[in-house]
Each structure stands twice: as C-alpha cells, then as structure tokens.
Amino acid sequence: MNSMAIDRRQMLVGTLAFVGATALRPEFAAAGTSAAxxxxxxxxxxxxxxxxxxxxGAILREVPLSARGHDIAVDQxxxxxxxxxxRPGAFAVSFELNNATPPHVFTPGEGxxxxxxxxxxxDGRLLYASENDIATGMGVIGIYDVARSFKKIGEHSTFGMGPHEIMLLADGKTIACGNGGLDTTPEAGRENLNVDSMQPSLAFVDAESGKLLSKHEMTxxxxxxxxxxxxxxANGVVWFGGQWEGSPSETPPQIVGSAGLxxxxxxxxxxxxGGDDLKGYIGAMAVSNDGRFIAASAPKAGHVLYVDTATATIIGRSDLKDVCGLASEGARDFAVSSGFGVIRYETAQASTISERALQDIAFDNHLRRIA
Structure with missing residues (x-):
C-alpha cells in the first residue's frame, strides 16, 4: 500500500493553521490564468x-498549511x-488566484x-460556512463579509445537527444544508456522540432571512x-450522498438519493x-457542466458511481483505489482524484479518458474546478 495515501479514518486534524509562502514554484505568476x-x-x-x-494535473502552486484542509469554495x-x-477544525484560508498577496486566515469565532x-x-460579497454551535450541538450557517477580510457578520440556523456540506442553489436565494444529524465536539475529535438518536435531514434555508423553507428528515x-x-x-433537484452509521449488515441498498423544496x-x-458495495460511505458529489449527470465517489470501496438524473439510474461505475475528489470537466465528463496522488478524467459512462499519478502526493477528499 502507498504510504502516502490519506487514511480518512485515522488521521487527526489540528485546529490552528499556519500559512507559509505562497509562491513555491516559478509558474506562480501564471497560476491564476492556467490553473484548472x-x-x-x-x-x-x-x-x-x-x-x-x-x-x-501538474502542480502550479502550493499554499502550505500546518493542518489538514477539506473542501474549497471558489468565487469564479x-x-x-x-x-x-x-471537521472539527477552526480555521479557513482565503487567497486570490491572480494576486501574489499572502493568504488570509480567519476563524469561526468562539464556541x-x-x-x-x-x-x-x-455576487461574491458573502461567504457561507457550515458550522457547529458547540454549546447546543446545533448547526449554523456562518455568514462572512468578504470585503471586510471575512469578518463574521451573522448566522442562520441549519435546522439540524451536524451540517456537513452546504450549497447555495442556482436561484442564488436558497441554501441546501446536508444535516448529518450527528453531534460532535472538538474535545471528542471525530467521534460521533449521538448515533442512537441521530436525526439526519436536508434543509432548505432562505439565504437572506434565514427562514426555513423546507425540510426532509431521514426516518x-x-x-x-x-x-x-x-x-x-439542471432541473433544480438536489442530489445527496450519505454515510451509514448503523449496523453494517443493515446498510441500505442505496445511499445516494435526491430531494427538492x-x-x-x-x-x-x-x-x-448496492449499498454494501459502496462500504456505506459517499465522500463527494459533483454534477456535469450540462447538469445531466451526477457523480458520487465511494472512497472506502474505491468506486465512482455515475447517475443519469433524467432517469435516476446508474449508468456507470469506475474503480480507483481511495478515490474521493470529484469535479466537472467539459460538458459531460469528470475529473476524479485519489489519496494515492492519481488524477483521472472519465466519462459519465465510466470510461477513462486520461490519467496521471503524482509521486508522493495524497489528494484529500475534494477537488474543485476553477475555470
């Protein structure tokens, strides 16, 4: 086994970040325009x-961190x-693609x-972040003013516990919140404290008022x-991937689904x-640029599922050890990345277009398209 692969079940994460020099390669000056x-x-x-x-797949720029990063938000x-x-980290790092100024570190605040x-x-003026109110265990959407160095200016409820990925929908007004239903604290690390009483949900929240528009619960x-x-x-339907917290013998036949307001x-x-083949865990979701196809990665199983949203059927499944990161590429293709430093291009029918492996690099869970 490649010793550089990220073990997502054992690695611990720090809560403070140090951002070092941003331009570690001579290609830095052109990175903003050529980075994909x-x-x-x-x-x-x-x-x-x-x-x-x-x-x-070539590395154009490195921004060092002292602790593990997770997902990325990009203002195109x-x-x-x-x-x-x-999770449960307490830092975020902002930087500009076309500017050599040092990155900026900000935090979610006390509690x-x-x-x-x-x-x-x-419009790029605000950043929304999924956060935990540690005292109550309830999820919040932190709201940050980008122009004021990401000063936190407010919060909305996610109307659930343990929100993971949140997404501003195409209408620009609604935030979809994937509430995992799990209670966590920094002291407990990544241990889930309420598996027996968890209440997962998908909540739709008005981005401006914080009003709950709709909520669907797993029961x-x-x-x-x-x-x-x-x-x-493309039709506005939200697709989700889950993580099974019950007995492995009771894993549902599928852990990918959809919902809407x-x-x-x-x-x-x-x-x-079905679900057993996915090892009970979806690590990332992505949609093709034309909105027709959904990709869902299952890193523990080493698979990527491709779904035709028009028929709600699986049309392809590729195999790649420790695969997790997903991003759109072209109208209907995808880029996928793994903990073994592989970046591969695939069709939605799971055919490989090209592949590159970077030596001694372990890609983390998420991959985001810049342009």
Missing part, C-alpha cells in the same frame, strides 16, 4: 497544503478561493467549529443514514450489489 483545479493534499514531506493544478468572478479545515464546507454568494429504516454531500442538477427524499433503486 484546486484541492487540499498531503505533500511529499508529510506536511499539508493547498494545490493549484493545471488541466493535465473574483478568482478568490477559500479552503476550510477538516464554533467548521464542518469543512462553504459556498460564496452569487424509519434509513434514520442512520447521515447526509454528507450535496449537488444540484417540494419533493421528498427518494433513494436510487438498487442496482447490482
């Missing part, structure tokens, strides 16, 4: 960093990037920690399916081996 993807990673010397990658208009610490995800408003046989990651298709939960129909 951004991801967190573990580097060759065992340290952590943020990597800007060219379309062919301004070229501003924010990387969040891995809060990040869950690793966030989203910019459509019955799937109450132990923690909602983790979300994306949206007025559309209840619907899990995909099982095909083939």
């Amino acid at each position: 993807y951004v991801t967190a990673a573990r580097l060759a010397d065992g340290s952590f960093g943020i990597l800007l990658l060219s379309a062919d 208009t301004s070229g501003r990037v924010v990387v969040f610490a891995r 809060r920690h990040y869950f690793g995800h966030g989203s910019f408003s459509q 019955g046989d799937v109450q132990s399916l923690s909602i983790r990651h979300v994306t949206q298709d 007025d559309r209840p939960f619907k899990l995909l129909e099982p095909q083939g081996k």
Whole structure:
C-alpha cells in the first residue's frame, strides 16, 4: 500500500493553521490564468497544503498549511478561493488566484467549529460556512463579509445537527444544508456522540432571512443514514450522498438519493450489489457542466458511481483505489482524484479518458474546478 495515501479514518486534524509562502514554484505568476483545479493534499514531506493544478494535473502552486484542509469554495468572478479545515477544525484560508498577496486566515469565532464546507454568494460579497454551535450541538450557517477580510457578520440556523456540506442553489436565494444529524465536539475529535438518536435531514434555508423553507428528515429504516454531500442538477433537484452509521449488515441498498423544496427524499433503486458495495460511505458529489449527470465517489470501496438524473439510474461505475475528489470537466465528463496522488478524467459512462499519478502526493477528499 502507498504510504502516502490519506487514511480518512485515522488521521487527526489540528485546529490552528499556519500559512507559509505562497509562491513555491516559478509558474506562480501564471497560476491564476492556467490553473484548472484546486484541492487540499498531503505533500511529499508529510506536511499539508493547498494545490493549484493545471488541466493535465501538474502542480502550479502550493499554499502550505500546518493542518489538514477539506473542501474549497471558489468565487469564479473574483478568482478568490477559500479552503476550510477538516471537521472539527477552526480555521479557513482565503487567497486570490491572480494576486501574489499572502493568504488570509480567519476563524469561526468562539464556541464554533467548521464542518469543512462553504459556498460564496452569487455576487461574491458573502461567504457561507457550515458550522457547529458547540454549546447546543446545533448547526449554523456562518455568514462572512468578504470585503471586510471575512469578518463574521451573522448566522442562520441549519435546522439540524451536524451540517456537513452546504450549497447555495442556482436561484442564488436558497441554501441546501446536508444535516448529518450527528453531534460532535472538538474535545471528542471525530467521534460521533449521538448515533442512537441521530436525526439526519436536508434543509432548505432562505439565504437572506434565514427562514426555513423546507425540510426532509431521514426516518424509519434509513434514520442512520447521515447526509454528507450535496449537488444540484439542471432541473433544480438536489442530489445527496450519505454515510451509514448503523449496523453494517443493515446498510441500505442505496445511499445516494435526491430531494427538492417540494419533493421528498427518494433513494436510487438498487442496482447490482448496492449499498454494501459502496462500504456505506459517499465522500463527494459533483454534477456535469450540462447538469445531466451526477457523480458520487465511494472512497472506502474505491468506486465512482455515475447517475443519469433524467432517469435516476446508474449508468456507470469506475474503480480507483481511495478515490474521493470529484469535479466537472467539459460538458459531460469528470475529473476524479485519489489519496494515492492519481488524477483521472472519465466519462459519465465510466470510461477513462486520461490519467496521471503524482509521486508522493495524497489528494484529500475534494477537488474543485476553477475555470
């Protein structure tokens, strides 16, 4: 086994970040215009960093970190990037693609920690982040003013516990919150404290007022399916991937599904081996640029599922050890990355277009398209 692969079950995360020099390669000056993807990673010397990658997978720029990063929010208009610490981290790092100024580190404030995800408003003025109110265990959406060095200016409730990925939907007005239903604290690290009583949900929140617009809860046989990651298709339907917290023998036949403001939960129909084949965990979700196809990675199983949203059926499954990061590429293709430093381009029918492996680099869970 590659010793550089990220073990997502054992690695601990720090809560403070140190951002070092940003231009570690001579290509830095051109990185903003030629970079295609951004991801967190573990580097060759065992340290952590943020990597800007060219379309062919070459590293153009490194932004060092002292602790592990997770997901990335990108404002396409301004070229501003924010990387969040891995749950339950307490830092986020912002930098600009086309500017050599040092990155800026900010925190969620006292009594809060990040869950690793966030989203910019459509005009780029605000940043929304999924956070934990540690005292109550309830989830909040932290609201930050970008122009004021990401000063925190407010909060909305996620109307659930343990929010993971939150997403501003295409209407620019609604935030979809994947509430995992799990209680965590920094002292307990990544241990979940309420598995027996967890209440996962998908909540739709008005971004301006914080009003709850709609909420769907996991109940019955799937109450132990923690909602983790979300994306949206061309018809406005939100697709989610879950993490099964119940007995392995009771893993649902599928752990990928969809919902909408007025559309209840619907899990995909099982095909083939189903949920057991995914090892009970979806690590990332992505949608094709045309909005037709959904990709869902299962890193513990080493698979990527491809779903045709028009028919709600699985049309392809690729195999790649420790695969997790997903991003759109072209109209209907995808880029995928793994903890073994592989970046691969695939069609939605799971055919490999090209592949590159970076020696001694371990890509983290998420991969984001810049341009």
